[in-house]
Amino acid sequence: MTYSDPNISQTPQPIIEIKNLKKWFGGLQVLQDLSLKLFAHENLVVLGKSGSGKSVLIKCIVKLLHPDQGSITVMGEDVTRLHNNDLAALRQKIGFLFQSGALYDSMTIKQNLEFPLKRIRKNLSKKERDEKIEEVLENVGLLNTMHKMPSELSGGMRKRASLARTIVVDPLVMLYDEPTTGLDPATSDEISLLINEVQTKYKTSSIIITHDIECARATADRLIMLKDGEVYLEGSIDAFERSPDALIKSFFK
Amino acid sequence: MKKIISVRRIIPKPPNIKKHAIKLSETTLDKKQKANVFFSEVGVFFLFLWITTRAAFSREFEFNEFLRQCYQIGNKTLPLISVTGLVIGLVLTIQSRPVLVDFGAESMLPAMVALSIIREMGPVVTGLICAGKIGSGMGAELGAMKVSEQIDAMEVSSINPVRFLVVPRVLAATLMIPILVLYADALGILGSWAGANIKGNVTFVLFFSQAFSAIGFMDLFPAVIKTFFFGAAIGFVGCFKGYTAGRGTESVGMAANSAVVMASLFVILIDLVAVQITDML
Structure with missing residues (x-):
C-alpha cells in the first residue's frame, strides 16, 4: 500500500496507530497507556493542559524521545523498532513544526528551505529546487522574505517560514507542536488557515497539539483531550462543545 | 529523686545512631550519584567520539x-x-x-x-x-x-x-x-x-x-x-x-x-x- 494514494481516505487503515504508549521521566509517568489513531487526510487536534504529555506524544512519534512501553506504527512501520536508515527514511515522510519554529538562524529563509530539500530530494536540479522553494514560500505568503535572516522576521512570519521548510519536502504526515502559541489572534487565524490549506493542497494527515481553542475549532476534524498522560475524551468539535465535563468546559468557555 | 536526676546529667547522652546512619547513607548516596553522573558523562563522551568518528568517514x-x-x-x-x-x-x-x-x-x-x-x-x-x-x-x-x-x-x-x-x-x-x-x-x-x-x-x-x-x-x-x-x-x-x-x-x-x-x-x-x-x- 502506498500512503500517497489519494483513495486512501476510503480505507480504514490508520496512518498512525499508537497502542498503550507509556513514557516516564525519572519517577514521573508522563504518558500512561495512551492509544490513538490518525486516519488519512485527517486533522486530529490533541488538546490538554500544560504538562499533560501532548508534546511528549508527538516527539515519541518521530522518536525524538524514546517511549518506554507500547508501540507507535507510522505508515505500517513500528517506530519504536526502527534504527538509523529506516528511521531516517520514515522521518522524510513526516513534517514536524516546532513550537519555537526552530529555523536555522545562521541561514537565510531560502537556505533554510534549501537545506532539507537538497539533502532529501537529491534528484532535483538547482532550477527545480529554486522553483519548489518559490512555490512553497508563495503558498505561505513569504516570497519577498526569501533572502532575509530569521531574526529579521516577526513571530508569525517565522512560524510561516518554518511551516514552509516543513512542507517543502512534501511530507505525508504533519505534526504541529502548538502552532499558534505566542501569536496574536489575527496571526493565529492565519496559521490555522495555512494548516487547512496545507492539508488540502498537499493531502497531508496531521496531528495538531494545541491549547488554543480557536485553532482547534478552525482545524479539527476530530479532537482528543489528554489528561495526566491518557486520553480523557475523544470526539468531534460539537461533542466537545456540548460536553458537561468541567475540564472540557474550562477549555471551551 | 534529685540524686537520680544529677546522675542522669553526668552520664553522656548516647549518640543518635539512627540520625548518624541516615546522614552517612545520604552522604554515600550523594557521592554515589556524583560518581554515576561522572561515569555516565565519560560514557557519553566516548559514545559521542565514536559517533563523530563514524560520521567523519561517511560518504556524504x-x-x-x-x-x-x-x-x-x-x-x-x-x-x-x-x-x-x-x-x-x-x-x-x-x-x-x-x-x-x-x-x-x-x-x-x-x-x-x-x-x-x-x-x-x-x-x-x-x-x-x-x-x-x-x-x-x-x-x-x-x-x-x-x-x-x-x-x-x-x-x-x-x-x-x-x-x-x-x-x-x-x-x-x-x-x-x-x-x-x-x-x-x-x-x-x-x-x-x-x-x-x-x-x-x-x-x-x-x-x-x-x-x-x-x-x-x-x-x-x-x-x-x-x-x-x-x-x-x-x-x-x-x-x-x-x-x-x-x-x-x-x-x-x-x-x-x-x-x-x-x-x-x-x-x-x-x-x-x-x-x-x-x-x-
Whole structure:
C-alpha cells in the first residue's frame, strides 16, 4: 500500500496507530497507556493542559524521545523498532513544526528551505529546487522574505517560514507542536488557515497539539483531550462543545 | 529523686545512631550519584567520539560547511593570534636579554627565543587562546541550537546533525589550529627581533638567520604534530559540550564555560604527553 494514494481516505487503515504508549521521566509517568489513531487526510487536534504529555506524544512519534512501553506504527512501520536508515527514511515522510519554529538562524529563509530539500530530494536540479522553494514560500505568503535572516522576521512570519521548510519536502504526515502559541489572534487565524490549506493542497494527515481553542475549532476534524498522560475524551468539535465535563468546559468557555 | 536526676546529667547522652546512619547513607548516596553522573558523562563522551568518528568517514561530507568553519576559525581568530604572537616574542626577548647579557651570551638570544617559541610557547599559548575562543564559540553556538530545537529540527528532517554540525567543526579546527600556530610562531620571532632592537641593534637578516639555524627538524615536527591534536581536542570538546547541553538558556553559558575549561585541560595534557614522547625520541 502506498500512503500517497489519494483513495486512501476510503480505507480504514490508520496512518498512525499508537497502542498503550507509556513514557516516564525519572519517577514521573508522563504518558500512561495512551492509544490513538490518525486516519488519512485527517486533522486530529490533541488538546490538554500544560504538562499533560501532548508534546511528549508527538516527539515519541518521530522518536525524538524514546517511549518506554507500547508501540507507535507510522505508515505500517513500528517506530519504536526502527534504527538509523529506516528511521531516517520514515522521518522524510513526516513534517514536524516546532513550537519555537526552530529555523536555522545562521541561514537565510531560502537556505533554510534549501537545506532539507537538497539533502532529501537529491534528484532535483538547482532550477527545480529554486522553483519548489518559490512555490512553497508563495503558498505561505513569504516570497519577498526569501533572502532575509530569521531574526529579521516577526513571530508569525517565522512560524510561516518554518511551516514552509516543513512542507517543502512534501511530507505525508504533519505534526504541529502548538502552532499558534505566542501569536496574536489575527496571526493565529492565519496559521490555522495555512494548516487547512496545507492539508488540502498537499493531502497531508496531521496531528495538531494545541491549547488554543480557536485553532482547534478552525482545524479539527476530530479532537482528543489528554489528561495526566491518557486520553480523557475523544470526539468531534460539537461533542466537545456540548460536553458537561468541567475540564472540557474550562477549555471551551 | 534529685540524686537520680544529677546522675542522669553526668552520664553522656548516647549518640543518635539512627540520625548518624541516615546522614552517612545520604552522604554515600550523594557521592554515589556524583560518581554515576561522572561515569555516565565519560560514557557519553566516548559514545559521542565514536559517533563523530563514524560520521567523519561517511560518504556524504559537508564540504561547504567545512570551508565555512575553516574561515570562521582561521579568519576570525587571526587578529587575536597576531597580537598574542607578537607580544610573546617581544616579552620573552625583553625578559631574557638582561640575563643573557650578564653571561655574555647575547648572541644566543635569537636561537633561544626561536626554540622556546617553536617548541612550546607558540603551540601552547595559541592552543589555550583557541581553546578559549573557538571552544567557547562552538559550545555556545551548538548549545543555543540545542535550546532552540534547531538540532532536533535537523534530526526530524532525517539530516544527521553530527555529520553537518560536528564533523566539519572538528576537522576545521584540526586543520586550522596548526596553521594558526605556525603563523603565531612567525610573528613571535618577528616580535623577538623588534624586542632585540629596543636596546640593541641587530639586522633582520642576521636575527632570522641565527634563529632559523638553531631550529632543526626535530624541533619543528613534533611541535606541529601536537597542534593537530590540540585542534581536534578543542573542536571535539567544544562540539561535545554544546551538543550535550541542557534545555534551558542557562545551559548555553554552562556549555561554553565547561568547553573552555575542558579544552584548556586537554591542551595541557596533550602537551605533557607530546613532551614525554618527544623526549624519548
